[in-house]
Structures are given as C-alpha cells and as structure tokens.
Amino acid sequence: MEPIVSIRHLSKAFAGVKALDRVQFELFPGEVHALMGENGAGKSTLMKVLAGIHARDAGEIVVDGKPVDITSPRAAQALGIGIVHQELNLMSHLSAAQNIFIGREPRRGFGLLLDEEALNAQAAKIFARMNLALDPRTLVSELSVAKRQMVEIAKALSFHSKVLIMDEPTAALNNQEVADLFRIIRQLKAEGVGIVYISHKMDELQQVADRVTVLRDGQYIATVPMASTSLEAIIGMMVGRQLEQLHEEHPDTAGNEVVLEVRGLSRGSAIQDVSFVLRRGEILGFAGLMGAGRTEVARAVFGADPIAAGEIRVHGQAVRIRSPEHAVACGIGYLSEDRKLYGLATALDVATNVAMPSMRSFLQLGLFLDASRIRTTAESYVRQLGIKTPSVEQQVQLLSGGNQQKIVIAKWLLRDCDILFFDEPTRGIDVGAKAEIYRLLHALAAHGKAIVVISSELPEILRLAHRVVVMCEGRLTGELAARDATQEEIMRLATRREERV
Amino acid sequence: QETYIPLVSKGFQHQFWQAVKSGAEQAAKDYKVKVTFEGPETEAMVDKQIDMLSAALAKHPTALGFAALDSKAAIPLLKKAQAAKVPVVAFDSGVDSDIPVTTATTNNKAAAALAADKMADLIGKNGEVAVVAHDQTSRTGVDRRDGFVDRMKANYPNVKIVTVQYGGGDHLKSTEITKSILQAYPNLKGIFGTNEGSAIGVVNGVKEMKRKVVIVGYDSGKQQKDAIRDGLMAGAITQNPVGIGYKTVEAAVKAIKGEQLPKVIDTGFYWYDKTNMNDPKIAAVLYD
Amino acid sequence: MTLPLTPTEAQATAPGLPVLLKDRLFRPATRQKLLAFASLLVLMVFFSVASGNFLQVDNLVSILQATAVNGVLAIACTFVIITGGIDLSVGTLMTFCAVMTGVCLTYLGLPLPVGVLAAIFFGCLSGFTSGVLVAKLKIPPFIATLGMMLLLKGLALVISGTKPIYFNDTPGFSAISQDSLIGQVLPSLPIPNAVLILFLVAAAAGIVLKHSILGRYAFALGSNEEAVRLSGVNVDFWKIVVYTVSGGICGIAGLLIASRLNSAQPALGQGYELDAIAAVVIGGTSLSGGAGTILGTIIGAFIMSVLANGLRILSVAQEWQTALTGVIIILAVYTDILRRRSR
Amino acid sequence: MTLPLTPTEAQATAPGLPVLLKDRLFRPATRQKLLAFASLLVLMVFFSVASGNFLQVDNLVSILQATAVNGVLAIACTFVIITGGIDLSVGTLMTFCAVMTGVCLTYLGLPLPVGVLAAIFFGCLSGFTSGVLVAKLKIPPFIATLGMMLLLKGLALVISGTKPIYFNDTPGFSAISQDSLIGQVLPSLPIPNAVLILFLVAAAAGIVLKHSILGRYAFALGSNEEAVRLSGVNVDFWKIVVYTVSGGICGIAGLLIASRLNSAQPALGQGYELDAIAAVVIGGTSLSGGAGTILGTIIGAFIMSVLANGLRILSVAQEWQTALTGVIIILAVYTDILRRRSR
Ligand SMILES: Nc1ncnc2c1ncn2[C@@H]1O[C@H](COP(=O)(O)OP(=O)(O)OP(=O)(O)O)[C@@H](O)[C@H]1O
Numbered sequence A: 001m002e003p004i005v006s007i008r009h010l011s012k013a014f015a016g017v018k019a020l021d022r023v024q025f026e027l028f029p030g031e032v033h034a035l036m037g038e039n040g041a042g043k044s045t046l047m048k049v050l051a052g053i054h055a056r057d058a059g060e061i062v063v064d065g066k067p068v069d070i071t072s073p074r075a076a077q078a079l080g081i082g083i084v085h086q087e088l089n090l091m092s093h094l095s096a097a098q099n100i101f102i103g104r105e106p107r108r109g110f111g112l113l114l115d116e117e118a119l120n121a122q123a124a125k126i127f128a129r130m131n132l133a134l135d136p137r138t139l140v141s142e143l144s145v146a147k148r149q150m151v152e153i154a155k156a157l158s159f160h161s162k163v164l165i166m167d168e169p170t171a172a173l174n175n176q177e178v179a180d181l182f183r184i185i186r187q188l189k190a191e192g193v194g195i196v197y198i199s200h201k202m203d204e205l206q207q208v209a210d211r212v213t214v215l216r217d218g219q220y221i222a223t224v225p226m227a228s229t230s231l232e233a234i235i236g237m238m239v240g241r242q243l244e245q246l247h248e249e250h251p252d253t254a255g256n257e258v259v260l261e262v263r264g265l266s267r268g269s270a271i272q273d274v275s276f277v278l279r280r281g282e283i284l285g286f287a288g289l290m291g292a293g294r295t296e297v298a299r300a301v302f303g304a305d306p307i308a309a310g311e312i313r314v315h316g317q318a319v320r321i322r323s324p325e326h327a328v329a330c331g332i333g334y335l336s337e338d339r340k341l342y343g344l345a346t347a348l349d350v351a352t353n354v355a356m357p358s359m360r361s362f363l364q365l366g367l368f369l370d371a372s373r374i375r376t377t378a379e380s381y382v383r384q385l386g387i388k389t390p391s392v393e394q395q396v397q398l399l400s401g402g403n404q405q406k407i408v409i410a411k412w413l414l415r416d417c418d419i420l421f422f423d424e425p426t427r428g429i430d431v432g433a434k435a436e437i438y439r440l441l442h443a444l445a446a447h448g449k450a451i452v453v454i455s456s457e458l459p460e461i462l463r464l465a466h467r468v469v470v471m472c473e474g475r476l477t478g479e480l481a482a483r484d485a486t487q488e489e490i491m492r493l494a495t496r497r498e499e500r501v
Numbered sequence B: 001q002e003t004y005i006p007l008v009s010k011g012f013q014h015q016f017w018q019a020v021k022s023g024a025e026q027a028a029k030d031y032k033v034k035v036t037f038e039g040p041e042t043e044a045m046v047d048k049q050i051d052m053l054s055a056a057l058a059k060h061p062t063a064l065g066f067a068a069l070d071s072k073a074a075i076p077l078l079k080k081a082q083a084a085k086v087p088v089v090a091f092d093s094g095v096d097s098d099i100p101v102t103t104a105t106t107n108n109k110a111a112a113a114l115a116a117d118k119m120a121d122l123i124g125k126n127g128e129v130a131v132v133a134h135d136q137t138s139r140t141g142v143d144r145r146d147g148f149v150d151r152m153k154a155n156y157p158n159v160k161i162v163t164v165q166y167g168g169g170d171h172l173k174s175t176e177i178t179k180s181i182l183q184a185y186p187n188l189k190g191i192f193g194t195n196e197g198s199a200i201g202v203v204n205g206v207k208e209m210k211r212k213v214v215i216v217g218y219d220s221g222k223q224q225k226d227a228i229r230d231g232l233m234a235g236a237i238t239q240n241p242v243g244i245g246y247k248t249v250e251a252a253v254k255a256i257k258g259e260q261l262p263k264v265i266d267t268g269f270y271w272y273d274k275t276n277m278n279d280p281k282i283a284a285v286l287y288d
Numbered sequence C, D: 001m002t003l004p005l006t007p008t009e010a011q012a013t014a015p016g017l018p019v020l021l022k023d024r025l026f027r028p029a030t031r032q033k034l035l036a037f038a039s040l041l042v043l044m045v046f047f048s049v050a051s052g053n054f055l056q057v058d059n060l061v062s063i064l065q066a067t068a069v070n071g072v073l074a075i076a077c078t079f080v081i082i083t084g085g086i087d088l089s090v091g092t093l094m095t096f097c098a099v100m101t102g103v104c105l106t107y108l109g110l111p112l113p114v115g116v117l118a119a120i121f122f123g124c125l126s127g128f129t130s131g132v133l134v135a136k137l138k139i140p141p142f143i144a145t146l147g148m149m150l151l152l153k154g155l156a157l158v159i160s161g162t163k164p165i166y167f168n169d170t171p172g173f174s175a176i177s178q179d180s181l182i183g184q185v186l187p188s189l190p191i192p193n194a195v196l197i198l199f200l201v202a203a204a205a206g207i208v209l210k211h212s213i214l215g216r217y218a219f220a221l222g223s224n225e226e227a228v229r230l231s232g233v234n235v236d237f238w239k240i241v242v243y244t245v246s247g248g249i250c251g252i253a254g255l256l257i258a259s260r261l262n263s264a265q266p267a268l269g270q271g272y273e274l275d276a277i278a279a280v281v282i283g284g285t286s287l288s289g290g291a292g293t294i295l296g297t298i299i300g301a302f303i304m305s306v307l308a309n310g311l312r313i314l315s316v317a318q319e320w321q322t323a324l325t326g327v328i329i330i331l332a333v334y335t336d337i338l339r340r341r342s343r
C-alpha cells in the first residue's frame, strides 16, 4: 500500500532552537499513527509544517506520491490535511457552529447572505455524531475548556479530510468524551482516513494506535508497531533512559489539622452547597465529569469569582476572600486549567512569568526589582522541572505547550503557598515530567502543604489523592478514602444526578 | 417676554472672540437684553457652526448675531430665520445674501494692508519678510494673509515675501514655525503674525533665536502689548473686537424696534505701537 | 467520511424556525437591546423637562440632521473597529471625497450621478489603500490610518487650492441631503434625506455585518485573527475588503456634508474621527474587536448629538458644555456597563 | 526533585556581573537597538543635504527644544499604552496643570516650588481619576480618557476664565525650560533646560519601566491582565498607579509648556494627544499592550519634530507638508517593521 503522507529529512530551526533535525515520518490510509516524544521534542512543529503553518528549512514532503510544497493552511486543506491544534484556536466571540465552518459558510440569497440555519444544522449533525450535547449557537466564550476542545475536534471532522492530525485532542477531556472520540477515530479509520495522533496519555496508545513514531530533541528515533511493543519500551525511547516505577504509600493524614474548611459554598447552579475540608499534608482529589463545577469551586475559593453564599475558614479563621490577591495573602494558590487564557502572560519572558505572583519578594529599595535574582531563580526552576527553553529571557509563547504548563507550575512553587489548588496540572505534560510532578506534589504534601488536585484523568486522581471528593452538576456527590476509591466507584458518583421533582 | 439675542460666532476660545463676547455682554447690560455667545472649536468646522445656528433658532430668539465661517453654507438657515421674522445681524464677516439687516465688521484685508505698509516702512522698503498665519482656509486667515501679501507685491517691489506658514494660532506651534523660518532665512528682516497666537509665537521664536527682526502683530492681548512696550514687537494692528460685539447687539436691538440700519457698520481698525498705545482712543480698543 | 445520523437526532439539537423566532422575541437579549436606549432616553427626557424648546419637531429634525454625518462616519468606523483595527482617517477621507465630488461637478462639469459615484469611488480607493497598508505591509492600523489622515488632508487642500468648492452650478446637489422625500409623503414629518440616507446606510451595514460573509469575517478577525488564518481564510484579502467598504461609507458621508454645506470645505474633517470613534465605543463596540452592533453605534451617535444640542438649547456656557459632555459620556457608558453586568 | 528553592539558594548559580555585561554588549539585541535610529538618521541626512541651514547647532537645539513637550507627553502615554490602555487626555491634562500652576503662582502668589508641585499634583490627581474610572468602574480607557479630556479642557477654561494666565510676576518661572544649565557648563552647547528635563524624565521612566515592579506589572497587564489577576496581583491598584504616574508626567509637560510660553494658555492642548500617541507607536510600542520602550518613544518623538522642522526649513507649502508627513510616518514605521522582520 502507498503511504498518503511521507516526510523525509525534514529540518526546521527557530531562532536559537533546532526544533526538527532530519526527521522522517510516514502515514498510511486507515492507520492511526501515534507521534510521541517529550515536551519540546518537536511533535507540534512537525505537524505544523505538514499543515502549512511553518515553512520547512530542508527536507521533502510527499502527499499521495507527489512531492508538495505546503505554503498555507489553505494549501493543506486543499491536499486533504486537517488538524486539531494543541492550543485552542477559536474565535471566542463567535458561536460554536460559526467557528466550525469559518471560511466555508453555507450561503443563501445568491451566495450573498449566510445561511445560519444550514450552518447550525450541519454543526448539530457533527455534534450528534460525537454524542456531544451542545447547542451550536452557543458562544465559544461561554464554553468550558473541555467543550472548546470538542468544538476544535468537530471543526477538524467537518473537513472530511484524508489526513487528520490530532495534537493532544484529549488533554482537556475525560473518560466519556475520550471514549466517544475513539469511537469516531475507529470509524474514520474504517473509512480509510489516515490519522496522526499526539498524546501524553500513554494508556490511550494501546486503545487506538497502530504504529508509533518517537521523536527526541527534534530527532527521529524509531517507528514501531504498537501491538508488539511495550509502553515501557516506548517511554524508554522517548526519554532516552529507563524511568523507575514508583509506588507512593499514601500517608494517613486523617488526624492532621484542618487548614481549609469550605462550608455551604453556593453560586447559582454552578456551585450548590459545596462543603469540604482540607488537611495539612494532604492531597485531596477532585473528580467529576466535564462541567461538574470543580473549576468553579476552585475559582470561588480563590476569590476569582464572587460567591452567593458559603463560609471559608483558613487555619480555623473565617475569611471572606474578596480577590485572588487576598487569597494569595491567605496562603492560597490556584493553578488554572487554561494556561494561555488565565495562566501566563505569553508575550513576556519565562523569568517574569515565574516571578509573577512573588514579585514583591524580589524588591529592593522598595520599588526596584532584583533582575538577576529573578533570573537565577527562574533558571533554577527551569533546571529542576526540565523546562526546555533557550534561556529564561525567551518569550513564553515560543515554548512548546508542555513547557508552558511547567512554567505555570513553577510560578506557584515559587510563591510557596500553604494551600494549593492544581486544576489539571499535568495537561499536556509528557510522561517523564508527569512522574516528576507527581513526585513533587507528594514531596510538597510531605512538607506539610495542603493540596487540591482537580483532574479529569482518573488514574491521576487515584495515584495522587489521599482522599477523593466527587462532583456532579455543581454538587458534591461523595467522598472516598484512597483505599476505597476505584474508577468504577468514582464514575458512579460522578454521574449521580439530582432527582428531578 | 425677555428679548433674547444669541450670537453664533466663529470661535470662543481665542482672546479676540472673548473680547467680542465681552462687548456683546456690555451692550446686553446697556439695552437690558439677554445674549448668549458660542462658536466652534476651529474655524474649519463649518457644519458644527450650522448645528449651533439651528440650536439657536430653536430657542425662538428675538434677533440673531452671526459671524459666518462660510459665506454661503448657512443661507438655508438664514432664510428660515427670515421666515420666522428674526432679524439677523452679521458680524466680523458677511454672508453672500441680503438677509442680514446689517454687517458689523472690520475690513481685514485693508487692515492687513496697513500692516504691510508699516512693515515696509520699518525695514526700509527692502528685504525679505515672512508671514506666520493662523489659518490657511478661514476667512480671517485668508484675508489677512492676502491683504498683507498683495499690498507688498503691489507697492513694494523690493520687499520679498519668502514664505507663508500656518500655525493654527497655537502659540507653541507658531513659535516652532518662526524658529524654522529664521533658520531657513538668515537675512530675514521682518515677520508678520496674523493673529494673537501667531504674533506671540513669532515673538517667542525670535526671542529664543536671539535674532533682531521687525515683528508686526495683529490683535492685542497682554503679551503683545508687553512685547511692544519692550520693543520686541514694532507694533500691531488691532481691530475693535469689543466694539464689534457691542455694535452687533446694538444693531440687533435697533432692528427689533424696526429702525433703519446702514448696510455696513465699520467698526474700524488701528495701528498701535509704543508711541500711541496709551492714547485713550487706542487704549479703549485694546484688551488684555 | 459520512455522517451516521438519523433525522430525529438532528432535530433534537436544531429547533425549527417558528420556535426559534418565538423564543428570540422573548429572549432577555431583546429586552437588553431596548434598555440600550436607556441613556439616550434619560437625556431626552431631561432636556425636554429642562427646556420647552427641546421637544419640538423642528429641533428634533435638527438633531436628526446633525447626527447624519457623524452617524455615517461612525458606521464606517464600526466595521474597522470590529476587526480590531482603528480608523483615524474617516474625517479627512470624508473631506477628500467631498472635494473630489466638487472637482467632478464644479470644475469638470460632469453630471450629478458621476459626482456621487466619484465620492464613493475615491472613498473605496482610499480605504483600499489603508487596507493594503494594514494587511499587506503589516503597518499597525493606528499609524496606517494616521498617515492616511494627514495625506488625505493635504491632498484635499492641494486639489481644492485651499478654497471651498461651491456647488451652485449643480442645482440638484443640495437636495441630496436637504430635501425631504419623507416630507413629500407625510408633510408633518419634514425629515431631510440626509437622515433617510443615514438609516439606509445603517440598515445595509447592519445586514452586511450580521448576515454576510464579510460581516462574519470581520467579527472573526477581531476575535482571533490567528485562528481565522489557521482556518485557511485569506485574512489579508478580507481585511482589505473591510477597509474598502469602510472607505466607501466615508464617501457617502462626504456627499452628505458637501450637500448640506452646498460646498466642499477642504479644511474640515480633522477631529471628526474622535467623534465617530466615540459614538462607536459609546454604542458598546469594543476597541479590542470582535464585538459590536450598528444599532449601538447609531445610539452612540444620537447620544452625542442630543447632548450637544440639549446643552446648547439650555444656553449652558460653552466651557461648561465641554466639561459636562465629558462627564456625561463617561456616565452614559457607565450605565451601559452596569446594565450589561446586571444580566 | 527537591522542594522549591529559596531565593538565597538560587543566587549561588548567578553568573558574575562582568560576564553578563560583556555578553549583553555583543548581543544582537544591541545592534538592533542602534538600527532603530535608522529612520531618524535617514531623515536627518536627507534634510542636511537638502538645506544647508538644517545641520547647524542652533537648529539642532531648536529641534531638541521642539521635542520636549511632545516627548514628555509621549512618555506619559507610553506607560498607559503598555498596559493595553490609551490616554486621550494627555494634551488637555497638560493644559489643565499649566492653568493650576498659573492659579497658584499668579492668582494666589504662592512661591515657585509650590507652583511646580501643583502641576505635578494636579496631574497625578487627574491621572488617578482616569485610573479609577478604568480600573474600578471598568470604563474602557478610550472613553474614560476622552471624557477626562473634555472635562479637563472645560475646567481649564472655567478656572482661567477663558483667559491666558501670565507668569510675569514670577521671574524664575520661564527659566525652568528656557535657561540652560548645560550651557553654563559648556557654553558651546546652549541646550535649554526643557531638553534636560525631557531626558531626565525619559531616563527615570526608562528605569521605572525596566527595573521597577511598576514597570513589570505594566507589561504584564498589557500582555494578559487576567493571568496577572489570578497570580494574586492587585490589578486595579497597579492600573491606577500607572495612570497616576502618567498624569504626573503630563503635569511636567504642563510646566514645560507654561514656562516656555511664560503663560498658561487654556485653549491649547487638544490635538496634542494624537502627536503623543503617534510618537509612541512610531517608536514601536504596540497599541495592544505588553510591549514598548521609552527609547523607542523618544526616537518617535524626534522623528516627528525633525520632520516638521525640516519641511518648514525647506519652505514646503503647508498642504504638502501635511501630506508628506503622512507618507513619511508610514514609511518610517514600515522600515522599522522590515528591520524587525529581518532578524
Ligand atoms: N515559533 C517558535 N519560535 C521559537 N521556538 C519555537 C517555536 N515553536 C516551537 N519552538 C521550539 O521548538 C521546540 C519544539 O516545539 P514543539 O512545540 O514542536 O514541541 P512538542 O513536541 O509539540 O512539545 P509538547 O509536547 O510540549 O507540545 C521547542 O523547544 C520549542 O520551544
């Protein structure tokens, strides 16, 4: 069989970074080809070259047996190449349907007017196929991150492409949506579509991938069939060393002092009477389906959104948290789930972003900043977290997605809060770094920090949390100790909807 | 019912217009009528002035004073005033229409020509002079520039006008312009500033460049008077803005009573310098 | 790729037309839109109570007339601002178009329709130039249109010889904005054509913005230009189209003002861009792009002219007029912000 | 992996200062900065060749002096624009401050230093007000500062009674900008104090922007305000500080212009904001915030005054001056864009 896409000796350098170095890649029709590698390995760059976003420096791209020059996204579309970008790239002022069909709007009135009805109907069809309950007319700005991700996927599907690139499509999804996505992927496969699949969730590979290509530091390492290769072997190729498997014993924290107590937190239908306690040295997992309201709870406690009712006690003292500033002053930190929108000033450099919450601690003479201390501090985090960047003066927007996420983590580590909310902390982070972050969270807890981890990845919750609370539709539906928590039990609670009267 | 006479002028921020306003207010007190005074930001805003005129008409005035920015644009509205039997008194500059019962004005062109005569005398009817004007398109700007330039060309062949530049009457801009002109023309003998802001700008510029040139100004104001007293400025033309304001209101009152008025009320212009400044007749038409 | 979908499934998520319409009428959004007039109404009620001269047909007609030019300019700006750009050249572009019409009609003696087309043509041409500067040369819209503003101002003066061009020889010209078609039908409503034209332009612009592909791309560009580009849309082309359309609308404004003054005044125009942009922003369009409505812009333009007219009718001293205008603009926008927040 | 480092631990890894300095001097960024002067130099060379009167000490001093007011206003704008805002009130705020100084010195007869402080105080106060409107009331900066512009203009006219206030009774006042401290030391360089003040303000502003917490937050606000807020920073407070500082700088501009004209002219000021913003944008600061330098702004201000001076010296007709200024501004920015792209 002929490959639909084959890439040979492809190189691409950015100022100061050799992102791709003579990489090769091949995709057959009806194949799901996983592209693996650590953060900053060059996966997204390779796919962006294929999708006409970056121009290649050297090398060859052959599509359907013909060498091609893909100079623009439009040219890629014309060749039947569609892409789901790693970073959400939606127009938040437009509706979901309008986003999906941007550039290809159905018309009426002699092609002069937009046919909004047809547009919405077509989008509804795609959503129905994805099992997605979403009104096509909803503005994207009103959607949660997960729903936005689904819209991106719907957009890629709408192209009816021969080649479909998915760059971490599941980073923001949880099990049900992932299952729906995989169902669609299998269906597309059966229709002969070639799919490039990028993910840091190793367990997904076994479910969908046929072959795996591994990149490391911009270089091609190997292509292997999935069926006959172990995950450990792939991870070994990715990181270039063996990762030791570790099993943390969860300490018993039930007797520790309570540092944060939330009682009767409410706001509209998003948060309904949520109460929980958080103890010193404990990692509390927040599980639930997308839109369950976990992010809302964290933001409310952090003072980012107003609350209608409820009491918050920090170290036993009742506090009325008015703003994030106040929350930080109370020793509460919040790492948000959407780094691009809420986590980073992406036009600024790494050092400034790391120092952002702690700026005052770098003051000298009352007003001026000790730039060299900021720099060395940032450099030390870059080293500790293995952030791949030419220097700490690099603009954050030029880093790979996973490395951006690490910077958000670094900034809260530096701020040294007693109580930390981590909302999807490992989104887009590679296996090696994920293990590092897990270890780091455990170490923080062992040092007496109290941590809330919100995650849509059940294995992550099970592995990290000392105790798990589950939310559904804005309510707390249950609490489980680590030893009682199983995926089945969590899913049961996460879908326990309120009885309607 | 109270007699109400709105005056729609060409501007309100400049000292010249403020002086017209004070004259009008003086007359209002004397004749026991009510006046209001307003004008657009710049003399380019012909349409804004027309909006002001229609607002004034909406107030059902007894008479109306109007200093047209454009001699034709307001004619439809003036016809409306005529139909409503509101007498219109034109001031400062006229309109191309016989609707106004009279026009209280100075002949700007003749006044600027007088400035040219004085300038020519002061530089010995020979040499380079420049003009710093306040506006390239407004009636007053054009008349004063042309009055000066035409008289020079006609009567003083040895005087050369090297450049005319426009500073919008802005003191600072006129200062910078003057400095550039002095820089470009090292042999320059005189500069004419066509309104208060321009004239002060010229004085500042000459002072900052430490040059000796003959400065002729226009209008008055404290700084111009000081400059003349100190010998920095040779002299200036003044109109009688207070008189314009006064006569406008007076004419309006007469028109209301149905009295006959001359077609034009010439409010006059004067040359003033160190020698005649304190002359009571001159001092009366100067303002601070 | 096929879509395995039963009709019933589709229906579940896409409601039929009648349902949509009904549900739209009773949507809070509709109520919200009516409330947008709140600031304007408050102003009108206040001035009516404060002066008996305000609420009279003649004066209301003057207000409408006074809004026409700024309203049309503000509509032109709305397009550009929705894409996230800004247009400082609208005022002098209007003047430039008026001068070009003057050249065609008075200097060249061409027939009236040619003059009308000339205004729109030169408007589009200048808009096109700005568009090319912004889209192709990547010059920030502020600088590109500032440069165009100065260039067009200079050209208008050069071409007209710094003198107004009068239209006395083209009898029908002043009728364009001064006559009243409405008044011929309903003699009690002598609304001049300028106002009719304003509303026609507004209606057309509203339809283009809401229902045409151009409008869709304008919003999309303002929302996230990179996303639009990554979707394979020719971003540069559509940007140029937006600036061109905006320029053409300025051409209409040029006709209106020339016809109102029965002359092309070459020095007029600078400073008008601020009024136009202010109307747009008062109308709720965000300067960062992606959101905005023509209705809002029109309300914004009316707020500004009602304010100016009302303060004049009350004979407020001019320096206080200026100060009060500043305060009231801030208040009007603030009440609008409160209204949105209370949703 | 160990726990977060404490700052002292981190310092152990800091490279020595000399290494840093050396490495910074040879960075391509330094070369880039020098190239930023390119447009300015091209203009200067052109005018020098075109007119022998251009490149003379006297004229260069004039250009420096002509840049002072606009330069200081542009510095004030730079702060606000970096946060992603805009300040339309700088021109009339300057005038308002000049008038308040006049009130203190001439009407109340207070001593000179009080007058100087008054200008800065009222500048800060007005800036503070704009800041509160923007940060607390969430009024878009364009509208908030447009409102302030009109309010301050009205107030300046009301307070001064629409008359200039002269400083004839305060002998030292005109020395603030007109005397030359540099000239006293180096008689061949009679650079007036206004220029000295411009450079002092620029240096201070540059240091604040680059090395102070205020500057860092200004950039961060312009880049992603929400991310800064969620980092626990009091965004509103810092925004207000930025507007206040910017207002204070406008106060200094007010002193400069009052001292240069030896009077406070209440009608002057509107329109100056466009020149100031243009200088900022020509200098490479983005109107969408998050990027910009004081050096760029100063270069931008000089480009504008060299251009004005040169065209005047060449006695180019006014209307052509206007048109050419438009074209050259666009070209200057375009070459700057090309320069950046070629990196
Ligand atoms: N526009 C750019 N300018 C400069 N450097 C870039 C740019 N885009 C990517 N890079 C760099 O190229 C390298 C590869 O980035 P890429 O985004 O391809 O990584 P990735 O494999 O997708 O990583 P992740 O798993 O974190 O998404 C990184 O070091 C990144 O910093």
Ligand SMILES: Nc1ncnc2c1ncn2[C@@H]1O[C@H](COP(=O)(O)OP(=O)(O)OP(=O)(O)O)[C@@H](O)[C@H]1O
Pocket (backbone or CB within 6 Å): A141, A142, A143, A144, A145, A146, A147, A172, A270, A288, A289, A290, A291, A292, A293, A294, A295, A296, A297, A337, A456
């Ligand atoms: N910006 C927003 N505007 C309007 N509604 C929102 C917004 N963000 C979230 N919501 C809605 O609020 C509800 C709670 O969402 P939230 O993000 O807290 O869920 P979550 O449990 O964190 O899930 P996930 O992050 O996985 O989507 C959902 O119904 C969601 O659609």
Ligand SMILES: [Mg+2]
Pocket (backbone or CB within 6 Å): A043, A044, A045, A086, A167, A400, A401, A402
């Ligand atoms: Mg990536």
Ligand SMILES: [Mg+2]
Pocket (backbone or CB within 6 Å): A294, A295, A296, A337, A423
């Ligand atoms: Mg969430």
